[in-house]
Amino acid sequence: MSADINITVIDREGQQHQLIAPTDMNMNLMEVCKSYELPVKGTCGGMAMCASCHCYIDSNHLLNEPSEDEEDMLDQAFFVENNSRLGCQIFMSSHLEGLKVTLAPESD
Amino acid sequence: MIQTDLLIIGAGPTGLFSVFEAGLLKMKCHLIDSLPQPGGQLTEIYPKKPIYDIPGFPIINAGELVDNLMEQIKPFNPGFTLGESAVTIDKDEHGQFIVTTDKGTAHRAPSVAIAGGLGVFTPRRPPIENLKDFEQKGVEYIIKDPDIYKDKKVVISGGGDSALDWTIYLAEIAEEVSLIHRRTSFRGHLDSVDKVMALAQAGKVNLITNAEVKEVTGNECLNSVTVHAKDGTTQTIKCDHWLPLFGLTPTLGPIGDWGLTIEKNSIVVDNSSDYRTNIEGIYAIGDVNTYPGKLKLILCGFHEGTIMVQSAFKRAYPDKKLSFKYTTVMGGVGSLE
Numbered sequence: 504m505s506a507d508i509n510i511t512v513i514d515r516e517g518q519q520h521q522l523i524a525p526t527d528m529n530m531n532l533m534e535v536c537k538s539y540e541l542p543v544k545g546t547c548g549g550m551a552m553c554a555s556c557h558c559y560i561d562s563n564h565l566l567n568e569p570s571e572d573e574e575d576m577l578d579q580a581f582f583v584e585n586n587s588r589l590g591c592q593i594f595m596s597s598h599l600e601g602l603k604v605t606l607a608p609e610s611d
Numbered sequence: 612m613i614q615t616d617l618l619i620i621g622a623g624p625t626g627l628f629s630v631f632e633a634g635l636l637k638m639k640c641h642l643i644d645s646l647p648q649p650g651g652q653l654t655e656i657y658p659k660k661p662i663y664d665i666p667g668f669p670i671i672n673a674g675e676l677v678d679n680l681m682e683q684i685k686p687f688n689p690g691f692t693l694g695e696s697a698v699t700i701d702k703d704e705h706g707q708f709i710v711t712t713d714k715g716t717a718h719r720a721p722s723v724a725i726a727g728g729l730g731v732f733t734p735r736r737p738p739i740e741n742l743k744d745f746e747q748k749g750v751e752y753i754i755k756d757p758d759i760y761k762d763k764k765v766v767i768s769g770g771g772d773s774a775l776d777w778t779i780y781l782a783e784i785a786e787e788v789s790l791i792h793r794r795t796s797f798r799g800h801l802d803s804v805d806k807v808m809a810l811a812q813a814g815k816v817n818l819i820t821n822a823e824v825k826e827v828t829g830n831e832c833l834n835s836v837t838v839h840a841k842d843g844t845t846q847t848i849k850c851d852h853w854l855p856l857f858g859l860t861p862t863l864g865p866i867g868d869w870g871l872t873i874e875k876n877s878i879v880v881d882n883s884s885d886y887r888t889n890i891e892g893i894y895a896i897g898d899v900n901t902y903p904g905k906l907k908l909i910l911c912g913f914h915e916g917t918i919m920v921q922s923a924f925k926r927a928y929p930d931k932k933l934s935f936k937y938t939t940v941m942g943g944v945g946s947l948e
Contacts, residue, residue: 578769
C-alpha cells in the first residue's frame, strides 16, 4: 500500500498550509490544493492549458522535466521564474515527501 | 431584432445540446458566442484531445463531439450570433428579455439560458501597473489593422504562432521589429520558427530571448518598453507599438454585472429545481454555474440543459401543455422539424 506524503503549500498571502496527499490516487498538486480549498482555480481541469495552478518549487526535489505543453503554457503565463511549474503536471508520489511550493500570483 | 423562444448564451456542448432538448419540445433556440465558431473550449482550446466520459462513447475527440452535436441539432435549425459577446440585458414591457451584443445585435426571448462555460475568451494582459494607460495608445493585444504598423517601430512579445506570424508579417512593413520571448525555443510551427530565425540573422528582426517586457513608458502614447533579461540586464527599446501576444484566457465578462448571484466566478443556481438563477427567467447551465456538489463535466451540463428547457417551455408557451416523450417513441426527430 502506498503511503501518504506531507507537502507544504505557501499561499499568496504567505500563509503556510501542511497538506497530506495520497500517492495511490494519481492526484496532481493542483487537485490536492483544490481538495484543501486553497485558492487554485485549475480552470482547464489539469490539461496544462490555463496556468491557473502556476507555482514555484521551493524544495530541492527532483521532478519530472516539464513537457513541451507545460513549457508552452508557461510562455503565456506571467511572473514566471526558473522554478516555475504547473501544479497539474506534478503527480503525487512517495519521492515528493516534504515537497514545498509557493502559489504564484494570479494575473488579471 | 432576433426573436426566439429560448436565447442561449454560449455555444459550447451544453448550449448545443440544450437546443436538441428544446427542439423536442418544439421550441426555437438562438445561440450567442464570443468565439467565431461553435464548440466553446472544446473547439478553441482542445479540439484534438480525447474525452473518455461521454456516456456511450468509450473515446471521442473534443472536436468530433462538437461536430456530432451540430449534426444532432441540425433538424431544429437554431440561429447563431457568433463572434459577438452578450453585453447588456433588459426586460421590455411584455416581460421579454432583450440581450444586446458588443456589436449591437439585439435578441429577444422570454427566457435566457447562460451556458457560458469559463466565460468570454479575452487576451491575457501582462501584469504591468500602468499598462492600461497605453492600451489602444500603442499597446494592442489584437491586431485589427496591420497597416497602422507601416514604418513604425514595433515590439512583439510571446512565443506562439501568433507572435511568430506577426513578426514575419510586420518585418516587411514596419520600420523596426523586435521579438521578445521568455526562453530560447518557440512553440509555433517549425516553418515559422525557421523564418523568424532567418529574419533575425539577416538583421530584419531584433530577436531577444530569455527576457520579458516589464515596464512601459510614454506620455500621451507609448514610446518605449523596458526589457528585463534572465541574466539581470535590462534594456530600453524605443517603440511606437507593443503587441503582447500571450493567448486568450476566459473571464466571466459583462455577465458578471447583470445582477446575478456570483460565487467564485460562477453563477449560483437552484439545483433542486431547474437551474434557475436569482433572476426569474434567467437560467445558468454547465460549467458557468455552481451549486452544492457541482461537478464541471460535459455530461452534467447536458442534464442541466435538459431540465432547464422544460421550465423555459412553460415560459414561452404558458397556455400549451408540456408532454414529455421519449425519442424512441417519437421515431426520430423528423416529425418535429
